[in-house]
Amino acid sequence: MAKHYQPRMHSAEHILNQVMVRKFDCDRCFSAHINKKKSKCDYNFERGLTDAEAGEVEQGVNDAISSNLEVTEQMISLKEADERFNLTRLPEGVTEVRVVNIGDFDACPCIGEHVENSNEIGEFKMVSHSFEDGVLRIRYKLGEPEI
Numbered sequence: 001m002a003k004h005y006q007p008r009m010h011s012a013e014h015i016l017n018q019v020m021v022r023k024f025d026c027d028r029c030f031s032a033h034i035n036k037k038k039s040k041c042d043y044n045f046e047r048g049l050t051d052a053e054a055g056e057v058e059q060g061v062n063d064a065i066s067s068n069l070e071v072t073e074q075m076i077s078l079k080e081a082d083e084r085f086n087l088t089r090l091p092e093g094v095t096e097v098r099v100v101n102i103g104d105f106d107a108c109p110c111i112g113e114h115v116e117n118s119n120e121i122g123e124f125k126m127v128s129h130s131f132e133d134g135v136l137r138i139r140y141k142l143g144e145p146e147i
Contacts (some may be wrong), residue, residue, distance in 0.1 A: 006034050006035065006036050006039075006113075007112075007113045007114050007115050007120075008115055008120060008121050008122060008142055008145070009034045009035065009036065009039045009142060010034050010110075010112045010113060010114055011071060011102065011114045011115045011118065011120075011121050012039075012061065012065070012121050012124055012140065012142055013029070013032055013034060013039065013041060014100065014102055014106050014108055014110070014114075015061050015064045015065060015102060015105065015106060015118070015121075015124075016029075016041060016057070016061050016124070016138065016140065017029055017041070017106070017108070018064070018102075018105055018106035019057055019060040019061050019064065020043060020057065022060075023053075023056065023057060023060065024045075026043055026044070026045060027043070027044060027086070028043075028086070028108070029041035029042055029043050030042060030043070030044060034112075037141060038127060038139060038140070038141045039139070039140055039141070040137055040138065040139045040140070041137070041138050041140075042135050042136070042137050043135070043136045043137075043138070044134060044135065044136075045131065045134065045135065045136035046134070047131060047136075048129065048130065048131030048136065049129045049131075049136065049138075054126055054129050057126065057138070058124060058125065058126045061124040062123060062124050064102070064105050064106075064118060065118045065119070065121045065122075065123070065124060066118075066119070067103065067105070067118060068117060068118060068119050069102050069103030069104075069105055069117065069118040070103055070116070070117055071100065071101070071102050071103075071114050071115055071116055071117060071118065072100075072101045073098055073099065073100050073101070073114075074098075074099050074101065075096045075097070075098055075099075076096065076097055076099055077095075077096060077097075078094060078095055078096065078097060080097075081097035081099070081109055084107075085097075085099075085107075085108065085109050087109065090109065097109045098110060098111060100112075100114055102114075102118060103118070119145060119146075120145050121142060121145060122142040122143045122144050122145040122146075123142065123143035124140055124142060125140060125141050125142070125143065126138060126139070126140050127139040127140055127141055
């Protein structure tokens with residue numbers, strides 16, 4: 001059975017990852033469960049977030065969402081992708097890599113479905129955040145887009 005993606009949630013995941021990378025100089029999430037009503041991302045991390053930091057992450061995601069960013073894709077060679085991205089999750093035998101760009105805010109190899117513009121995502125709301133055994137888990141949901 002093919003994996004069913006939620007374009008709004010999946011696009012929000014990309015933006016959340018970039019906010020985390022920029023704010024904490026950490027890697028993108030190593031595990032994500034993207035569902036229609038609520039999703040979660042797990043990060044290798046050294047500690048839990050303060051409530052203030054969680055608010056800053058939430059605001060950073062919403063700022064990007066409201067920036068009206070066009071979502072595009074491009075195919076690049078495996079060599080170029082290896083120079084630009086962490087490809088540890090890439091399947092064996094791939095010769096070209098699909099990169100999803102969310103404006104100039106984020107670029108990431110991805111096979112998932114995405115919105116065409118960030119304004120289609122809706123408001124990002126961090127439902128909770130927790131930390132255990134070196135893993136920071138962020139759970140989030142989305143409001144309906146205003147468009």
